[in-house]
Amino acid sequence: QKEVEQDPGPLSVPEGAIVSLNCTYSNSAFQYFMWYRQYSRKGPELLMYTYSSGNKEDGRFTAQVDKSSKYISLFIRDSQPSDSATYLCAMDTGRRALTFGSGTRLQVQP
Amino acid sequence: KAGVTQTPRYLIKTRGQQVTLSCSPISGHRSVSWYQQTPGQGLQFLFEYFSETQRNKGNFPGRFSGRQFSNSRSEMNVSTLELGDSALYLCASSLETTETQYFGPGTRLLVL
Numbered sequence: 001q002k003e004v005e006q007d008p009g010p011l012s013v014p015e016g017a018i019v020s021l022n023c024t025y026s027n028s029a030f031q032y033f034m035w036y037r038q039y040s041r042k043g044p045e046l047l048m049y050t051y052s053s054g055n056k057e058d059g060r061f062t063a064q065v066d067k068s069s070k071y072i073s074l075f076i077r078d079s080q081p082s083d084s085a086t087y088l089c090a091m092d093t094g095r096r097a098l099t100f101g102s103g104t105r106l107q108v109q110p
Numbered sequence: 111k112a113g114v115t116q117t118p119r120y121l122i123k124t125r126g127q128q129v130t131l132s133c134s135p136i137s138g139h140r141s142v143s144w145y146q147q148t149p150g151q152g153l154q155f156l157f158e159y160f161s162e163t164q165r166n167k168g169n170f171p172g173r174f175s176g177r178q179f180s181n182s183r184s185e186m187n188v189s190t191l192e193l194g195d196s197a198l199y200l201c202a203s204s205l206e207t208t209e210t211q212y213f214g215p216g217t218r219l220l221v222l
Contacts, residue, residue, distance in 0.1 A: 032209045034210070034211075036213070041218075042215060042216075043114075043200055043213040043215045043216045044153075044200070044213045045213070046210060046211070046212060046213075049209075049210050088153065090153075092209050094209060095158070095165075096141055096143055096158045096160075096165070096166065096204060096209060097143070097155040097158060097166045097168065098143070098145070098153075098202075098211060099155070100152055100153040100154075101152075102152045103152065
């Protein structure tokens with residue numbers, strides 16, 4: 001079993017929809033949680049970074065961390081075609097050795 | 111502020127050869143991490159350097175090595191290349207005071 005599980009999708013939604021992306025993990029030592037967006041043939045781009053359980057909002061993006069359930073989520077409001085990309089969750093124990101989910105491919109239809 | 115830069119962007123090698131990839135971190139970032147991304151295995155951690163010292167290492171064979179220079183620039187070397195080493199190699203940098211890592215565009219290596 002992988003330390004971080006993420007549904008690979010693809011996930012197809014209409015423009016303007018709310019998108020929910022999720023990851024579960026098994027390692028209780030993970031303390032830092034990140035979401036990256038990766039366009040085809042590009043490096044991952046940091047979207048959100050959270051340390052503690054709870055919610056963090058930045059523009060159209062909201063990250064949720066539930067350490068008791070070992071579950072993290074990323075919500076995208078008012079999704080745009082430009083949001084079409086692969087979304088990767090990543091976690092770290094503090095060693096700067098990120099463990100990534102497999103990525104969810106998102107397609108936002110105009 | 112300039113982002114993480116990696117050179118070269120594309121590389122084609124044959125089995126048995128060796129390759130060196132270069133990474134320049136964001137100015138002021140002293141921690142540099144390397145990752146391998148393949149369709150089958152996804153993104154996997156290779157190693158992390160700080161102040162010219164390797165602090166952490168992932169589960170990769172000894173053919174994969176790296177180093178960091180006094181200006182925080184880092185190089186990664188893969189010796190005796192195998193077909194399975196074909197991948198996107200990503201470098202990420204971070205400040206010492208945060209775990210947030212910023213990635214470069216990657217070097218796409220094809221081993222024939």
